[in-house]
Amino acid sequence: MSSLTESDAWLALAEHYHEIKDIHMRELFESDADRFDNYSLELNDILYDYSKNRINEQTVKLLLQLANDVDLSAWIEKLFNGEAINHTEHRAVLHTALREQGNKPIIINGEDILPEIKAERQRVKKLAEKIRTRQWRGVTNQAITDVVNIGIGGSHLGPMMVTEALWPHSLHDLNVHFVSNVDENHINDTLENLNPETTLFIIASKTFTTQDTMVNAETARQWYINKLGNDNGIERHFTAVTSNVKLARQFGVAGDNIFKMWDWVGGRYSLWSAIGLSIVIAIGSEQFDELLDGAYEADQHFRSTPLEKNIPVMMALLGVWYNNFFNAQSMAILPYDQHLHRFPAYLQQADMESNGKYVDRQGQEVDYTTGPVIFGEIGIAGQHAFFQLLHQGTKLVPSDILAPVYNFRCIARHHRALMSNVFAQTEALMRGKTEQEAYAELKSEGLDDEQIKQRLPYKVFPGNRPTSSLLFDTLDPKTLGSIIALYEHKIFVQGIIWNINSFDQWGVELGKQLATNILNELNDTEPVCSHDSSTNGLINYYKRRRASDKK
Ligand code: G6Q
Numbered sequence: 419m420s421s422l423t424e425s426d427a428w429l430a431l432a433e434h435y436h437e438i439k440d441i442h443m444r445e446l447f448e449s450d451a452d453r454f455d456n457y458s459l460e461l462n463d464i465l466y467d468y469s470k471n472r473i474n475e476q477t478v479k480l481l482l483q484l485a486n487d488v489d490l491s492a493w494i495e496k497l498f499n500g501e502a503i504n505h506t507e508h509r510a511v512l513h514t515a516l517r518e519q520g521n522k523p524i525i526i527n528g529e530d531i532l533p534e535i536k537a538e539r540q541r542v543k544k545l546a547e548k549i550r551t552r553q554w555r556g557v558t559n560q561a562i563t564d565v566v567n568i569g570i571g572g573s574h575l576g577p578m579m580v581t582e583a584l585w586p587h588s589l590h591d592l593n594v595h596f597v598s599n600v601d602e603n604h605i606n607d608t609l610e611n612l613n614p615e616t617t618l619f620i621i622a623s624k625t626f627t628t629q630d631t632m633v634n635a636e637t638a639r640q641w642y643i644n645k646l647g648n649d650n651g652i653e654r655h656f657t658a659v660t661s662n663v664k665l666a667r668q669f670g671v672a673g674d675n676i677f678k679m680w681d682w683v684g685g686r687y688s689l690w691s692a693i694g695l696s697i698v699i700a701i702g703s704e705q706f707d708e709l710l711d712g713a714y715e716a717d718q719h720f721r722s723t724p725l726e727k728n729i730p731v732m733m734a735l736l737g738v739w740y741n742n743f744f745n746a747q748s749m750a751i752l753p754y755d756q757h758l759h760r761f762p763a764y765l766q767q768a769d770m771e772s773n774g775k776y777v778d779r780q781g782q783e784v785d786y787t788t789g790p791v792i793f794g795e796i797g798i799a800g801q802h803a804f805f806q807l808l809h810q811g812t813k814l815v816p817s818d819i820l821a822p823v824y825n826f827r828c829i830a831r832h833h834r835a836l837m838s839n840v841f842a843q844t845e846a847l848m849r850g851k852t853e854q855e856a857y858a859e860l861k862s863e864g865l866d867d868e869q870i871k872q873r874l875p876y877k878v879f880p881g882n883r884p885t886s887s888l889l890f891d892t893l894d895p896k897t898l899g900s901i902i903a904l905y906e907h908k909i910f911v912q913g914i915i916w917n918i919n920s921f922d923q924w925g926v927e928l929g930k931q932l933a934t935n936i937l938n939e940l941n942d943t944e945p946v947c948s949h950d951s952s953t954n955g956l957i958n959y960y961k962r963r964r965a966s967d968k969k
Contacts, residue, residue: 420778420785422917427484434480435743438472442882443848446474459729461719463823463891464900466729470848471736471816471884472744478726481735484915485725493914498721500524500531500682504921505779511921512680513687513906514717517710517899526682538678538692543706545657545675546698549618550589557651558615566595566608567696568634569622571767571926572685573659574598576902577622577696579764580689580709583757583898586826588700596696600630605637614645614655620695621658624679624688626665629933635669659692684921686768687906705895712899720907730904734911736816736886741790746814751794754821754840755893761820762794765905772909772920779917788916797821798839808847809879816884819844820901824892840887850881
């Protein structure tokens with residue numbers, strides 16, 4: 419048994435689960451008129467309502483005890499102070515330094531990193547503003563109209579999600595595209611209508627060795643050369659963001675166009691760094707600063723608010739409650755703001771790559787479950803698709819609902835229709851529909867008793883399905899920055915409780931390594947026999963098919 423599952427708080431929670439598992443949230447609301455006030459928190463214009471969860475005072479008390487038992491507050495300080503908490507890579511984890519507004523030095527290897535962060539941010543802004551104001555000229559002295567970010571994983575999802583989310587705040591005559599897939603369709607479809615003389619590429623890769631990105635970058639360079647007939651002026655069309663400056667230079671990117679990343683920023687936490695160059699180009703320097711401000715305010719909230727009033731801490735503890743005691747295997751992220759349509763994909767990486775680990779910080783296999791399967795979709799679209807399972811399926815799927823109080827143009831007719839769904843869904847998931855209520859409804863529809871008897875079982879909804887709601891005024895850069903940082907910190911807290919390192923990603927490294935090995939085997943037509951029969955069979959089938967294509 420691990421010390422976590424033997425801790426007093428864990429054992430008490432396991433016992434408490436048996437007391438609460440059959441209590442319906444309807445009862446919890448009936449017995450506490452102030453439940454909404456008692457179980458909701460605010461940060462600036464963000465309201466976090468967690469009252470529709472299967473918890474009572476005792477649950478919260480025990481979950482907080484669990485957080486205290488693992489010394490969460492001390493870990494929060496270690497995070498902000500730059501201790502090497504990514505112990506498998508001997509690295510600090512300092513995405514918070516990227517949005518730090520204070521001047522107190524943050525020392526890594528004897529040096530204050532803040533001046534370098536600020537200097538690099540200035541370089542990024544300078545380039546972005548030149549592009550936005552059409553001062554940056556391409557090979558034929560034309561302004562840039564299209565920017566293509568080539569990157570994958572952490573060098574793609576964050577910038578892409580934010581650029582989509584803040585589209586109303588962006589320049590609309592400057593298009594920002596994202597290419598991640600090494601499938602040629604992605605880059606070819608993107609380049610089809612672009613003009614190399616007015617296109618700028620950002621090769622975003624911390625390592626500058628990721629195969630997918632490098633193959634796409636090479637294709638982009640060839641496209642430029644093929645279209646123009648030579649490589650004149652190519653330095654005005656290629657930039658890079660990387661911690662491997664040497665490889666970026668070897669690729670041919672001019673030194674002035676290379677922006678730095680540091681090893682203390684994980685890819686999935688890097689949108690605040692120069693990896694966010696595409697974001698700065700889209701929304702401009704001032705609004706990028708607001709995004710950073712919003713994240714900084716969430717950082718301050720996380721660092722200085724008592725655990726019981728701390729939004730990311732409560733988000734994390736609820737996740738642990740369902741994951742480890744209710745045995746919930748998944749969690750749904752359901753934004754009702756169309757501009758957040760890539761937020762579930764972004765969080766999928768942030769959460770699952772961080773907490774999808776089975777070995778603890780001492781190198782032992784854990785005896786409890788860790789990160790959940792994260793999935794999601796725009797809430798309205800989900801309602802017409804997988805919400806059926808949320809309402810009447812056999813699995814418990816705790817869900818986060820995110821919705822704006824105002825949206826961009828805020829046409830009342832649209833917005834009220836949208837929000838009526840938000841409120842109705844959270845209420846229905848909580849309350850469900852009893853047999854009596856279903857009976858009364860069918861009766862009022864004019865069905866006779868025989869018809870009602872047949873249909874009744876299908877019209878009953880058990881309810882008691884947890885949702886937490888995040889309502890925010892409007893999806894502006896500052897609010898988005900806060901929301902992202904709240905989720906980053908939630909993930910951190912869960913990693914601390916589960917005693918895992920949320921900041922390495924050996925599973926991703928494995929994929930990179932395996933693909934490189936097999937790539938060598940695809941370079942000729944010889945059959946392979948070094949794998950299992952399925953992998954051999956698939957590779958050889960592919961090779962045969964390709965060989966006959968060539969004939
Ligand atoms: C993120 C991961 C991973 C990484 C990609 C791209 O935290 O490390 O998703 O971002 O594999 O790596 P490069 O930026 O090095 O190309």
